[in-house]
Amino acid sequence: MSENTTTTAGDAVPAQRTATEPLMRVEGVAKHFPVKGGFPIKRTVGAVKAVDGVTFDVYPGESLGLVGESGCGKSTTGRLLTRLLEPTGGKITYRGQDITHASRKQLAPIRSEIQMIFQDPYASLNPRQTVGTIISGPMEINGINPPGGREKRVRELLEIVGLNPEHYNRFPHEFSGGQRQRIGVARALALEPKLIIADEPVSALDVSIQAQVVNLLQDLQRDLGIAFVFIAHDLAVVRHFSERVAVMYLGKVMEIADRDSLYKRPRHPYTHALLSAVPEADLDAGQRERIRLSGDVPSPINPPSGCRFRTRCWKAQDKCATEEPPLVQLSGNAEGHLTACHFPEEPTLEARDEDIVMDPALAAMEKDAH
Numbered sequence: 462m463s464e465n466t467t468t469t470a471g472d473a474v475p476a477q478r479t480a481t482e483p484l485m486r487v488e489g490v491a492k493h494f495p496v497k498g499g500f501p502i503k504r505t506v507g508a509v510k511a512v513d514g515v516t517f518d519v520y521p522g523e524s525l526g527l528v529g530e531s532g533c534g535k536s537t538t539g540r541l542l543t544r545l546l547e548p549t550g551g552k553i554t555y556r557g558q559d560i561t562h563a564s565r566k567q568l569a570p571i572r573s574e575i576q577m578i579f580q581d582p583y584a585s586l587n588p589r590q591t592v593g594t595i596i597s598g599p600m601e602i603n604g605i606n607p608p609g610g611r612e613k614r615v616r617e618l619l620e621i622v623g624l625n626p627e628h629y630n631r632f633p634h635e636f637s638g639g640q641r642q643r644i645g646v647a648r649a650l651a652l653e654p655k656l657i658i659a660d661e662p663v664s665a666l667d668v669s670i671q672a673q674v675v676n677l678l679q680d681l682q683r684d685l686g687i688a689f690v691f692i693a694h695d696l697a698v699v700r701h702f703s704e705r706v707a708v709m710y711l712g713k714v715m716e717i718a719d720r721d722s723l724y725k726r727p728r729h730p731y732t733h734a735l736l737s738a739v740p741e742a743d744l745d746a747g748q749r750e751r752i753r754l755s756g757d758v759p760s761p762i763n764p765p766s767g768c769r770f771r772t773r774c775w776k777a778q779d780k781c782a783t784e785e786p787p788l789v790q791l792s793g794n795a796e797g798h799l800t801a802c803h804f805p806e807e808p809t810l811e812a813r814d815e816d817i818v819m820d821p822a823l824a825a826m827e828k829d830a831h
């Protein structure tokens with residue numbers, strides 16, 4: 462039962478966005494890390510296919526969530542978008558400019574526009590520098606002198622991220638984890654970016670603090686019109702923050718859709734499984750059966766043929782081993798809702814909210830927002 466398809470990944474555009482040019486286009490992008498072996502002379506004996514042909518667009522001011530289990534290539538994708546890594550295949554275009562293999566010099570003018578926020582706020586802040594020096598660093602490197610001076614701007618930025626401007630001269634260790642992540646956010650904002658890649662920005666923080674930092678990022682995205690690519694393994698956090706969500710598995714995008722379509726009418730079995738993933742303790746008798754993903758993600762050095770998810774998929778058939786399913790719009794799906802599956806789940810019209818186990822702090826925050 463293969464479905465009719467109407468659209469391909471290159472057209473991954475929800476209806477309301479068709480008039481807008483993407484800020485960034487990611488087309489078939491790959492990153493293969495060489496694996497060295499042999500003695501005494503080390504040779505390349507294989508490759509870790511960390512990212513293996515991903516395609517999506519990022520629109521100005523939007524928030525796109527990138528989710529998937531550990532090791533599926535989310536961080537590598539983030540580093541490719543910021544060009545901290547150079548792709549081994551595909552094409553990345555930023556505001557119409559091909560930056561796939563751009564040199565440092567060619568990247569210089571756009572470096573300031575694409576910033577990254579990292580998971581571990583402590584590791585990414587120099588412990589010997591004051592907060593003032595850390596946040597003004599990017600301005601100094603880029604020779605930017607804001608009106609009123611850099612110190613004034615740093616104090617403004619501290620205020621924007623909810624920190625006391627008087628703490629300009631303090632050191633990172635004097636702040637809590639959540640405050641340190643706010644310092645990282647202020648540093649990312651220093652150059653007035655158009656795109657921020659946030660790589661698991663809250664997963665190292667206490668649950669109660671996570672909600673506050675997610676809230677801050679959401680305010681920034683709305684108020685400053687910054688586009689966000691929010692990387693997380695937690696679908697609950699992404700649901701709160703992202704207007705569109707891409708689900709990755711073993712270096713590929715399995716499904717991408719606007720938030721409502723993805724959470725309420727997921728078509729890819731893997732998306733279903735992620736939505737059903739709940740802690741064992743919550744599985745009461747009488748609750749409807751939840752999908753349990755068994756086994757580990759296979760090695761990206763030697764991914765399964767055909768569909769990469771097939772070795773863990775309850776719907777897999779022979780075709781799944783021989784033919785890689787393209788990422789396409791299945792009949793019945795909303796525009797921009799693309800799925801890579803030969804035997805997709807039926808679209809369900811039932812709300813699947815019960816599948817999403819939210820942290821109480823996030824759930825309360827969502828309730829307030831509605």
Ligand SMILES: Nc1ncnc2c1ncn2[C@@H]1O[C@H](COP(=O)(O)OP(=O)(O)OP(=O)(O)O)[C@@H](O)[C@H]1O
Pocket residue numbers: 494509510511512529530531532533534535536537538694761
């Ligand atoms: N520099 C590298 N050299 C070799 N392999 C790498 C390198 N960086 C990442 N990998 C491998 O690529 C795969 C994808 O890693 P990546 O960190 O992008 O995944 P992820 O989805 O972000 O996982 P996590 O949530 O654990 O960070 C993993 O198997 C990882 O071991």
